[in-house]
Amino acid sequence: MSKKLLLDKAHIDGIRYFDVYRREGGYHSVEKAFEMSPAEITDEVKKSGLRGRGGAGFPTGLKWSFLAKPEGVPRYLVCNADESEPGTFKDRYLMEFIPHLLIEGMIVSSYALGSNTSYIYIRGEYAWIADILEEAIAEARKKGFLGKNILGKGFDCEIVVHRGAGAYICGEETALLESLEGKRGNPRIKPPFPAVKGLWNCPTVVNNVETIAAVVPIINDGADAYSKIGIGKSTGTKLISACGNINKPGVYEIDMTISVEEFIFSDEYCGGIPNGKRLKACIPGGSSVPILPANLLLTTAKGDKRLMNYESLSDGGFATGTMMGSGGFIVLDEDQCVVKHTYTLAHFYRHESCGQCSPCREGTAWLDKLLRKIEEGRGEMSDIDLLWDVQRRIEGNTICPLGDAAAWPVAAAIRHFRDEFEWHVLNPEKCLRENYGLAHYADPLHIPVAN
Amino acid sequence: MSEEIKKEAPAKVKVTIDGITIEVNPGTTIMDAARMIGEEVAPPAMCYYSKLEDTGGKCRSCLVEVAAGSTADPRPMPKLVASCRTGVMDGMVVKNFSSERVIDARNGVVEFLLINHPLDCPVCDQAGECYLQDFTYNHGKEYSRYKFVKRTFIKEDIGPYIQLHMTRCIMCYRCVFVADQITEKRVHGILDRGDRAAISTYISRAIDNDFSGNMIDVCPVGALTDKTFRFKNRVWFTKPVDAHRNCENPKCCGKATLWLRGEEVYRVTSRRDKWGEVQSFDGKPGWICNTCRFEKKKTSDWVVEGLTTIPRHSVIGANKYKKLVVPNDPLQEVMKGVQPKLLMDIHSISEVNNPAIDLSTIMGPSNSNDFKKAGQHEVPYDETIQFGTRSDKEVEE
Numbered sequence: 001m002s003k004k005l006l007l008d009k010a011h012i013d014g015i016r017y018f019d020v021y022r023r024e025g026g027y028h029s030v031e032k033a034f035e036m037s038p039a040e041i042t043d044e045v046k047k048s049g050l051r052g053r054g055g056a057g058f059p060t061g062l063k064w065s066f067l068a069k070p071e072g073v074p075r076y077l078v079c080n081a082d083e084s085e086p087g088t089f090k091d092r093y094l095m096e097f098i099p100h101l102l103i104e105g106m107i108v109s110s111y112a113l114g115s116n117t118s119y120i121y122i123r124g125e126y127a128w129i130a131d132i133l134e135e136a137i138a139e140a141r142k143k144g145f146l147g148k149n150i151l152g153k154g155f156d157c158e159i160v161v162h163r164g165a166g167a168y169i170c171g172e173e174t175a176l177l178e179s180l181e182g183k184r185g186n187p188r189i190k191p192p193f194p195a196v197k198g199l200w201n202c203p204t205v206v207n208n209v210e211t212i213a214a215v216v217p218i219i220n221d222g223a224d225a226y227s228k229i230g231i232g233k234s235t236g237t238k239l240i241s242a243c244g245n246i247n248k249p250g251v252y253e254i255d256m257t258i259s260v261e262e263f264i265f266s267d268e269y270c271g272g273i274p275n276g277k278r279l280k281a282c283i284p285g286g287s288s289v290p291i292l293p294a295n296l297l298l299t300t301a302k303g304d305k306r307l308m309n310y311e312s313l314s315d316g317g318f319a320t321g322t323m324m325g326s327g328g329f330i331v332l333d334e335d336q337c338v339v340k341h342t343y344t345l346a347h348f349y350r351h352e353s354c355g356q357c358s359p360c361r362e363g364t365a366w367l368d369k370l371l372r373k374i375e376e377g378r379g380e381m382s383d384i385d386l387l388w389d390v391q392r393r394i395e396g397n398t399i400c401p402l403g404d405a406a407a408w409p410v411a412a413a414i415r416h417f418r419d420e421f422e423w424h425v426l427n428p429e430k431c432l433r434e435n436y437g438l439a440h441y442a443d444p445l446h447i448p449v450a451n
Numbered sequence: 452m453s454e455e456i457k458k459e460a461p462a463k464v465k466v467t468i469d470g471i472t473i474e475v476n477p478g479t480t481i482m483d484a485a486r487m488i489g490e491e492v493a494p495p496a497m498c499y500y501s502k503l504e505d506t507g508g509k510c511r512s513c514l515v516e517v518a519a520g521s522t523a524d525p526r527p528m529p530k531l532v533a534s535c536r537t538g539v540m541d542g543m544v545v546k547n548f549s550s551e552r553v554i555d556a557r558n559g560v561v562e563f564l565l566i567n568h569p570l571d572c573p574v575c576d577q578a579g580e581c582y583l584q585d586f587t588y589n590h591g592k593e594y595s596r597y598k599f600v601k602r603t604f605i606k607e608d609i610g611p612y613i614q615l616h617m618t619r620c621i622m623c624y625r626c627v628f629v630a631d632q633i634t635e636k637r638v639h640g641i642l643d644r645g646d647r648a649a650i651s652t653y654i655s656r657a658i659d660n661d662f663s664g665n666m667i668d669v670c671p672v673g674a675l676t677d678k679t680f681r682f683k684n685r686v687w688f689t690k691p692v693d694a695h696r697n698c699e700n701p702k703c704c705g706k707a708t709l710w711l712r713g714e715e716v717y718r719v720t721s722r723r724d725k726w727g728e729v730q731s732f733d734g735k736p737g738w739i740c741n742t743c744r745f746e747k748k749k750t751s752d753w754v755v756e757g758l759t760t761i762p763r764h765s766v767i768g769a770n771k772y773k774k775l776v777v778p779n780d781p782l783q784e785v786m787k788g789v790q791p792k793l794l795m796d797i798h799s800i801s802e803v804n805n806p807a808i809d810l811s812t813i814m815g816p817s818n819s820n821d822f823k824k825a826g827q828h829e830v831p832y833d834e835t836i837q838f839g840t841r842s843d844k845e846v847e848e
């Protein structure tokens with residue numbers, strides 16, 4: 001049983017409300033933080049090794065230390081709760097069940113960064129969670145943890161919940177800031193980075209919900225205790241939202257020492273694959289990261305067991321590895337069609353592109369059309385090469401990483417499952433009725449756990 | 452940090468582009484530095500417009516490779532960067548036309564820009580002065596790999612002077628910046644997102660503003676056209692002359708180019724510099740007002756200064772200036788040493804021109820579907836939707 005830092009109390013009755021949360025030790029980190037200087041808190045976060053949980057895995061303490069601090073200019077903390085990546089639903093769980101943890105983390109982080117007005121940008125579809133957060137904020141305010149002169153220590157802080165209007169792109173930090181300013185959610189051209197010119201041109205830090213929540217145990221237990229959990233540069237615990245063909249879909253808090261195999265097959269986590277089916281492929285970090293066939297997923301190219309952490313998942317680069325991403329773990333069993341799956345993702349990215357830069361605007365639509373053609377049995381062999389070429393020319397040539405996120409899944413699917421694409425082209429009618437199946441993708445050594 | 456830099460006397464920084472080194476002020480973009488060197492190294496720009504703030508970064512046609520970041524940190528940049536929005540650093544080494552990665556990426560950008568572009572230049576009003584045409588000739592391929600239905604929009608009249616044909620738009624955002632920066636109030640913008648994103652006034656509101664006509668000039672393609680000129684003449688049949696008048700509008704520069712045929716003024720535009728942007732006078736961009744542009748269509752309204760200088764490779768200069776000595780230079784010399792990038796035989800490309808297709812066997816008025824190449828598939832219904840709002844009048848017809 002791995003250690004839990006964020007969700008350990010999430011199941012206590014009434015933890016959603018201030019009184020229960022406080023009784024269980026909540027808001028202790030605020031009291032502790034106010035005994036420290038903002039620089040000391042930033043140092044603790046740096047020492048803890050915490051990496052951003054929004055997808056890119058950038059060291060949080062380092063990001064905080066980049067924040068410009070010109071005289072007389074306000075600074076802002078913005079919490080990214082836009083969570084719109086297919087397969088990722090961890091922030092939702094945290095905010096819905098234990099909202100005060102996020103508020104507590106926001107207060108400590110705001111104090112560390114000197115932000116007197118902080119924002120939570122939440123995706124519009126999470127309407128009821130926005131209400132939960134606002135209720136929690138009102139409670140915290142009443143108890144003196146928000147507002148003017150918090151706990152008599154002279155620090156003022158307000159938290160504003162801002163609802164998005166249904167755009168994945170507004171999760172990209174600069175598009176989020178545009179949207180927060182009331183403009184069209186187009187990503188900004190960087191530099192300047194938000195740390196220098198963010199919200200209303202003021203220095204701003206944008207962090208994921210889970211990142212901000214993790215500040216609470218770091219301050220409570222100390223950076224040393226936090227960094228002892230995990231391996232290498234993957235410290236602390238990570239929330240994984242697991243879905244797809246598994247027995248127990250849900251949100252799990254793991255310490256990053258367990259293997260992918262354990263995560264999928266042990267009863268503590270996903271509980272194996274239903275109906276005695278075998279594992280075919282998996283997208284371990286949300287829809288943007290490369291898909292891996294079972295054999296490469298469970299062991300790295302070097303033959304080591306693949307672990308659920310930043311380094312191990314990306315071992316081998318994109319040739320044989322993938323990424324930790326935002327922790328949306330999607331499992332595909334032998335009955336799933338990789339072509340259809342890739343088409344679904346391409347369709348999503350086409351729909352969500354902001355349309356600012358030509359490679360992404362035109363390229364994502366082209367990928368979508370080509371994949372649909374192959375999926376519907378109208379494909380030609382040359383379409384597969386064309387797919388490869390189109391994704392290659394999107395990747396790295398766009399303003400924001402959405403272009404890459406659209407290109408990678410297509411590239412990985414062709415890289416690892418090319419024969420399935422070819423089978424679709426060669427069997428235009430059969431592919432509408434039947435499935436290509438497992439082929440050679442599964443790990444031949446693995447004995448599937450039947451339920 | 453940036454504050455400290457400003458306080459010091461602005462020392463010049465050295466940047467090398469395609470092997471040519473130049474000293475520029477800190478804060479200059481790679482694009483502007485390249486333009487200072489000259490046309491031979493300047494990257495193509497489809498969205499950047501130096502006279503409009505915040506433009507650029509979108510079309511990605513100006514991508515360049517940074518082979519060395521600076522003297523202090525000579526590492527190459529991993530990705531290609533948009534030269535119009537990337538500042539130079541001292542000791543930076545940039546590869547533009549000399550980089551294969553750049554040529555390949557640009558080739559991709561042309562292809563992306565064209566997949567939803569109609570390619571019916573023969574019936575487009577912009578032909579002959581279209582930057583997408585130039586960009587395609589210089590950086591594209593002679594065929595398209597895109598075999599799906601193109602996205603189309605219904606034409607829209609935005610006010611008395613301007614017609615918007617969104618189908619031709621390449622989403623450079625320039626017209627939006629013009630409306631923001633030189634007109635009183637912007638009433639048009641971008642609706643929707645992704646490949647459905649469109650320039651629109653939302654419910655066909657009229658764009659009515661003294662300087663709105665400049666949107667037409669900044670549009671690199673035929674998406675925004677002058678309704679007083681549309682289809683009156685091909686641009687290469689007209690003769691451009693520089694002229695000025697005393698305009699009452701204090702914000703109007705009054706210096707324009709008249710496009711004549713005989714004595715008749717067919718069109719009035721602002722004057723263009725060699726980058727295709729509006730010319731600056733006394734350091735200020737020479738925007739002209741709508742009265743000068745749309746209402747002053749008599750030569751007597753203007754004081755004509757003389758023939759407009761047209762780049763030698765432009766089609767607009769063809770068959771004019773009869774009294775001038777036509778040089779016998781080979782094509783290459785006319786183009787200042789630049790090789791023509793693309794010369795193509797249109798009959799081998801377009802099925803419409805295919806002599807093997809017997810037009811008399813096609814029933815009724817034909818359209819491009821009659822010329823489908825073998826292997827082109829049926830198109831799912833939802834890909835054939837035409838976007839935009841149809842006016843009631845059109846629906847009745």
Ligand SMILES: Cc1cc2nc3c(=O)[nH]c(=O)nc-3n(C[C@H](O)[C@H](O)[C@H](O)COP(=O)(O)O)c2cc1C
Pocket residue numbers: 051052053054055056057058060063080081082083084085168169170171172173174206207208209211212400401402405
């Ligand atoms: C298209 C796109 C969508 C994104 N969506 C989210 C999101 O929903 N939630 C999130 O936390 N980060 C998202 N990100 C990442 C953010 O840009 C940013 O890196 C993150 O909020 C930083 O927080 P962190 O350092 O705590 O990870 C997205 C990035 C891109 C390019």
Ligand code: SF4
Pocket residue numbers: 169186187352353354355356357358360361398399400401402403404
């Ligand atoms: S990559 Fe796509 S989503 Fe990102 S700015 Fe460009 S068009 Fe918009």
Ligand code: SF4
Pocket residue numbers: 619620621622623624625626627650666669670671672674675
């Ligand atoms: S209408 Fe013209 S100027 Fe406006 S965005 Fe489209 S191409 Fe650019």
Ligand code: FES
Pocket residue numbers: 495496497498499507508509510511512513514533534535536
């Ligand atoms: S000109 Fe630089 S991106 Fe368009």
